[in-house]
Amino acid sequence: MPTSTTVRPTTPPTVWLARGRHVGAAAEDVLRRNLRDLKARGVIHDHMEPPQPEDSPEKVFEARWAVGEVTVRARLALAPPSEGGREWVLAAEAEAAWDLEWPSPATMFWPEEAEGAETEWDRLSGSELRLRDINPLPADDKDLRRVLRDAAPDTWAVHVVVHEAMTPDERGRRPLAPLLPPGLRHRVVEHRAAPHQLRAVNWALREFGVELPRGGAVVLPGVPAPEGYDGGGFSVRTVFLDGSRPAELIAAVTRFAHAARPLPKGADEVVTALREDWHLLTLEEELERQRALVAMYAEALEAMTRSRDLYREAAERANEALAAYRESAGVPAPALPAQNRNEDTRPASPLQQLTRTLERLKLGKSRHPEPGTARPATDTEEPAAPEPAAPEPTAPEPEPLQAETTEAPGSKPL
Incomplete structure (x- = not known):
């Protein structure tokens, strides 16, 4: 057979x-x-x-x-x-x-x-x-x-x-x-x-x-x-x-x-x-199906959270192991750039972003004074370099000096 x-x-x-x-x-x-x-x-x-x-x-x-x-x-x-x-x-x-x-x-x-x-x-x-x-x-x-x-x-x-x-x-x-x-x-x-x-x-x-x-x-x-x-x-x-x-x-x-x-x-x-792929459900079956979906989503969310925590824990342990290795080997930790050390790595809130924007606008306005307004000197600013003198034109030989008189407006010469 x-x-x-x-x-x-x-x-x-x-x-x-x-x-x-x-x-x-x-x-x-x-x-x-x-x-x-x-x-x-x-x-x-x-x-x-x-x-x-x-x-x-x-x-x-x-x-x-x-x-x-x-x-x-x-x-x-x-x-x-x-x-x-x-x-x-x-x-x-x-x-x-x-x-x-x-x-x-x-x-x-x-x-x-x-x-x-x-x-x-x-x-x-x-x-x-x-x-x-x-x-x-x-x-x-x-x-x-x-x-x-x-x-x-x-x-x-x-x-x-x-x-x-x-x-x-x-x-x-x-x-x-x-x-x-x-x-x-x-x-x-x-x-x-x-x-x-x-x-x-x-x-x-x-x-x-x-x-x-x-x-x-x-x-x-x-x-x-x-x-x-x-x-x-x-x-x-x-x-x-x-x-x-x-x-x-x-x-x-x-x-x-x-x-x-x-x-x-x-x-x-x-x-x-x-x-x-059944569609002809009673109210009780529909309720049971929705409960099953909720339970399935909750289980999936719990699994994702557990995976995130395990990943974070593994990353922390890896960093600790790396720091211990460097300490035992006498290898200094890499220095961060000055900009990275001074800046806060945490994400800024919307209020902080707005405050920083206003400060930048205010600072920009102070650096560009209105025409005719004397710019105040600051300690941090360097004195302006003098403008180079224009070259003098070549003049003819000077004539004998004569006495200069100061005439008042409307007066006649003596």
Whole structure:
């Protein structure tokens, strides 16, 4: 039997998972209509379409309901439209271990008993197989092997192969799904092999280590298989296709569903989105979430404060060790520049900054007196240097000196 080299986490016992495909064109309208109807009838407590990022291609629907005293939360993600329809993935989680007798979460989103286009949601993801009906294996051996080799490794659904020992009548063509517990009706794919296809079926299943008994049934293991899976323990020797309830086969399918199974591929992101990106909160849950956020921020602040104190303590010890080393080695401490010694290294307050600005303005004004105002001498100022004398022009030889007389204004010479 093939085994996976990657160890996957086990599916939590409180989680219910399923996926499928809606082949119609109005999947969102079908979901909204059914959710509104279920809320009006009191089947579910509430539902919503949480906002998604603009670059998110999927549409999300959330719903909440209760089974007795147990609350169930479920999230359905609807992929963008494609040629084959719209893929959907559904994850639900309860406050207790999941009971297969509880209502199927699929029927809390999709209508179960509707007719026409509203029942087009039960296709298996990526194929034309139905979840609630019989799927006859193809007549061509090559196509038959392809279908079984695609189904055998699948872990999202439970695949069951039933061999018809003889061609059954109308009563023997009733699907197995309605007889299963509600929690399994939308997770089981029933394959039917015609009487002449037994050899081709076992040829295709040989690589998975299982065998289909003649006129019986087998539950395919999936890859990786559940722990302790034994092909003989999940095969039924005889299945009477006469309209009676196949109790042995139903027991084998139920036992397989209860086994601890690895999470299907890609299901870890689905479960994480359900738990961490949930929007449909009650007042109590919203209050609890805010308290958790406050506690988380307080813890982060305490850790930052503790780191700051440790850093400061380490810096002080480093300085002490450096000073002790210099003292023992006789190395003088480096002298600080005079400017650094005289200045206060503490940051100045706004008042001190304003005072210093005013002092600088006052000092600047005193150093630039107004014109015509004598500048007072200070002890610290040096006397101004005399201006250099202008060079005297060369004069002609002086004439004989004459007596100079001082004339009063208006007087005549004698």
